[in-house]
Amino acid sequence: MxxxxxxxxxxxxxxxxxxxxxxxxxxxxxxxxxxxxxxxxxxxxxxxxxxxxxxxxxxxxxxxxxxxxxxxxxxxxxxxxxxxxxxxxxxxxxxxxxxxxxxxxxxxxxxxxxxxxxxxxxxxxxxxxxxxxxxxxxxxxxxxxxxxxxxxxxxxxxxxxxxxxxxxxxxxxxxxxxxxxxxxxxxxxxxxxxxxxxxxxxxxxxxxxxxxNSANEAIAQLIHPVDRTKKQALLAHLIKGNNWKQVLVFTRTKHGANKLVTQLEKDGITCMAIHGNKSQTARTKALADFKAGKLTALVATDIAARGIDIDQLPHVVNFDLPNVSEDYVHRIGRTGRAGSNGVAVSLVCVDEHQMLKDIERLIKQKLPQEVIAGFEPDPNAVAQPIQLRSQQHQQSRKPSSQKSGSSNTNSxxxxxxxxxxxxxxxxxxx
Incomplete structure (x- = not known):
């Protein structure tokens, strides 16, 4: 047509x-x-x-x-x-x-x-x-x-x-x-x-x-099991080792986004963060620089990155799995758009195993896993509670507890x- x-x-x-x-x-x-x-x-x-x-x-x-x-x-x-x-x-x-x-x-x-x-x-x-x-x-x-x-x-x-x-x-x-x-x-x-x-x-x-709630078939999805303390090093290894030129990275919190940017910059990876605490000018500049290829990585929280549209974005990385399973589908949907292919990688530590199960249940598929040499997770590691805003966020998904919000968010x-x-x-x- x-x-x-x-x-x-x-x-x-x-x-x-x-x-x-x-x-x-x-x-x-x-x-x-x-x-x-x-x-x-x-x-x-x-x-x-x-x-x-x-x-x-x-x-x-x-x-x-x-x-x-x-x-x-x-x-x-x-x-x-x-x-x-x-x-x-x-x-x-x-x-x-x-x-x-x-x-x-x-x-x-x-x-x-x-x-x-x-x-x-x-x-x-x-x-x-x-x-x-x-x-x-x-x-x-x-x-x-x-x-x-x-x-x-x-x-x-x-x-x-x-x-x-x-x-x-x-x-x-x-x-x-x-x-x-x-x-x-x-x-x-x-x-x-x-x-x-x-x-x-x-x-x-x-x-x-x-x-x-289905994931785009044009997106290759992959899980890398890793200890929580080695996630940043693994991400830098993936970006540099694979020569990734443009990667959108999701974190669970604003603080986590800022911290990751600081760490990646020390590894020589150009990056910026976008989240609700950033000014409109800062977010606009970060997104423009990312689209123009001036940044290798753009680190974002869920709300900040909702709807980011970049032609032929090749890589999305879940540095943290999302608190709400549906957000996984929205996140990885930033790549593989309009017929192009993309890769969505998730770095999963022992704390997130239940989140991963919930995501796989939602999308009705078992995601392939690959352990990267040098980043093997400790088989004796014990899960720790994740400090979430999720209880509040998940409650906001229910009609009975919705409340008036501000328009000062990002996407x-x-x-x-x-x-x-x-x-x-x-x-x-x-």
Whole structure:
């Protein structure tokens, strides 16, 4: 299938073609026609399959083909995302593929000054991309009106629930017109997502292009058993010994991320960390340097790295296994995206054996293990309790204990594809 067969206008097709893309991914091929029909949609697909373009392209089509009834430029589409970086990436997609439509858009999120965002809204917008916290802040200041919104998108809805945004989402919904199109995109169809969809969507079309909680088959997964005290040395050995040029490393905590960066730098490995305690400027710079190849390793916590989208990222390393098994799938989904192959390596010590069992149960497969010479784990090692924030995090996954959250967190899925030399026909990955 080609984009020219999906009912998109010439200005949008021209923008897509300029980026070198002709063929939609499966989620795009299904969701674009569904959104163009005007009905509600509940869509799930593995991360990296192009969900963002699955809603940005048809929204651009719908808004550009019809004018607001008043003739004035009114906010007609609202896209809610859980994190700053993801919001910025979605806005990039809107701007890249809407550049010939005449539509205006802006992005708002916390962690930066509000005045430029307020001015952008006041100048008139068709599309607003926002994190819930900053949107509610500006709504309370009467700086933004949602009275004319025709299309609402909840992107990464599962992560918004994980982060405790349910209350904020309900406040936003209460301010929207009753008659509107609702699009809910998620990595999985969890019970919480189904509950949210039941209360939000009206006879939605259901799209699911991959089994929930499954790992991408394009990703080679491998476990390296190792003692907890030798993890850093093993990671440095893997990076240097295999000449890895670009590796995304996950740690369990912010402190752990900072400590690992210090240790890797001593080993001569260029790296930076991104997590919630880093400023927006620092996170943006770290991600940009990593994408540009200036850093070998980017060390991140789960929330900070949710949705990071890097073309052909070859390696992901779980320095620590995640507290929540589902996050393993999201983590390794940073590689093996849109048809490319990737490798996901996990360094597992005796403390994490139960976590590994939980992950294998979730993904319904036994992961291969390889002991690296010189890093053999002590067979007599005794597991120690892991100092977790997990109890609080896991409770936040339950609807009964969700609480209002801040928008000052991090992620980046949804970036439009970068222009590059390629064959004339290929799959569109965003």
């Amino acid at each position: 080609l984009f020219t067969e999906l009912g998109l206008s010439e200005p949008i097709l021209r923008a897509i073609a300029e980026e070198g893309y002709t063929s939609p991914t499966p989620i795009q091929a299904k969701s674009i026609p569904a959104v163009l029909k005007g009905g509600d949609l509940l869509a799930a697909a593995q991360t990296g399959t192009g969900k963002t373009a699955g809603f940005t392209l048809p929204i651009l089509q719908r808004l550009s083909s019809s004018k607001a009834s008043s003739g004035k430029r009114l906010l007609r589409a609202l896209i809610l995302t859980p994190t700053r970086e993801l919001a910025a990436q979605v806005q990039e997609s809107v701007m890249t593929y809407g550049k010939y439509t005449g539509l205006k858009s802006a992005v708002i999120f916390g962690g930066v000054g509000a005045n430029p965002q307020i001015k952008a809204i006041a100048a008139g917008l068709d599309i607003l991309v926002a994190t819930p916290g900053r949107l509610l802040d500006l709504m309370s200041q009467k700086c933004v009106s949602l009275d004319a919104v025709e299309i609402l998108v909840l992107d990464e809805a599962d992560r918004m629930l994980d982060m405790g945004f349910l209350r904020d989402i309900k406040k936003v919904l209460a301010a929207l017109p009753k008659k509107r199109q609702n699009l809910l995109f998620s990595a999985t169809f969890s019970d919480e997502i189904k509950s949210l969809a039941d209360g939000l969507l009206n006879a939605p079309e259901l799209i699911e292009v991959a089994r929930s 980046t899925r949804g970036k439009p594809p970068t222009k590059r030399s390629s064959p004339p026909k290929k799959s569109f990955s965003r």
